[in-house]
Amino acid sequence: METYKKIRCCGGWVHRCKHVSKVLGNLEMNFTVFTPAAAAAGSPVPQIYWLSGLTCTDENFTTKAAAFKKANECGVALVIPDTSPRGAKIPGEDDSYDFGSGAGFYLNATAAPWSKNYHMYDYIVSELPALVNGNFPVKPDKVAIMGHSMGGHGALTIALKNPDKYKSASAFSPICNPINCPWGQKAFKGYLGDDTDAWKMYDAVELVKGYSGPDLHLLVDQGDADEFLQEQLKPEALQAACLATKGLSLTLRMQEGYDHSYFFISTFIDDHIQHHAHHLN
Structure with a gap:
């Protein structure tokens, strides 16, 4: 791993990093880690992963x-990965x-030619955490996860599939039910093939239906002026x-007048960080 930029910000440090990912087929990946002042003396701190949406890199957030x-x-600490492999040279x-x-x-592709490189699920759940935990003063057992749109889908599904790894999960405008929306159907067919049972393994609604783990304290913010709300997101x-599942709480906040953009995210991001800090501590 190489830290090629270290930038002072808000009392802490923004670290721009890169490494070669084995699970993504030996491709170089960029990611960002923000460490707060509390970590400056080497004292480990809790960490929150942020998963970004379609078209984004780690730099958007x-x-x-x-x-x-x-x-x-x-x-x-905030850990901010990229949204896909880069440079796989797949037609x-x-x-x-x-x-x-x-x-x-944020899934593991099983259909060719994507199955060689597109293993973002393993990257987020296993490879990147091992790298971050080994190079930054963070607590490996104090982790939360959040994201936006496609990344909101990723945050919810990854937490639901790994409740032992995450204390809480939240999302802005998540793709909640991808097996029933155009974005999800296109992606799942391409990455996973025609077996719709395999698609359900990466659908938050389907995972909630069979969930039996500890409460993940789910928080979802959704703008009611979001242009993708009806067709793609389905909160x-x-x-x-969640209402039909015992022991899994969801706070769904419909925010009047807000759209799908980072104007929306920047308005309510403090609430999400505070939410996770509460459950991490």
Whole structure:
């Protein structure tokens, strides 16, 4: 791993890093870690993963979310990975915004040719945490996860599949029920093939239906002026599933007038960081 930039911000430090990922087929990956002032003396701090949405890299959240002041106040690290492998040289991977580069959907692809490189689930759950835990003053057993849109889908599904790893999960405008929306259907068919049972393994609504782990204290913010709300996001399906599941709480906040953008995220990101800091501590 190489830290090629270290930038002072809000009392802490923004670390821009790169490494070669084995699980992604030996491709170079960039990621960002924010460490608060509380970690300056080497004292380990809790950590929150942020998963970004379609077309994004780690830099979108880093430069637009205005999250670092609150993270420093709460004494938590933020880990911000990329959204897909880069440079796999698969024909067509750069042809559309919602599949291929920038659109890894936080799953392990099983269909060729994507199955060689597109293992973002393993990258987020296993490889990147091992790297971060070994190189930064963070607590491996104090982890939360959050994200936006495709990344909100990733945060919810990864937490639901690994409740032993995460204390809480939250999302902005998540793709809640991807097996029933165009974005999810396109991605799942391409990455996973035609077996719709395999698709359900990466659908938050379906995972909630069979969930029996500890409470993940789910928090979802959704703008009611989001242009993707009805066709792609479907928070009402997630709410219905959680209401029918004992021991799994969901706070769904419909925010009047807000859209799908980082203007929305930057408005409420402090609430999400505070939410996770509470459960991490």
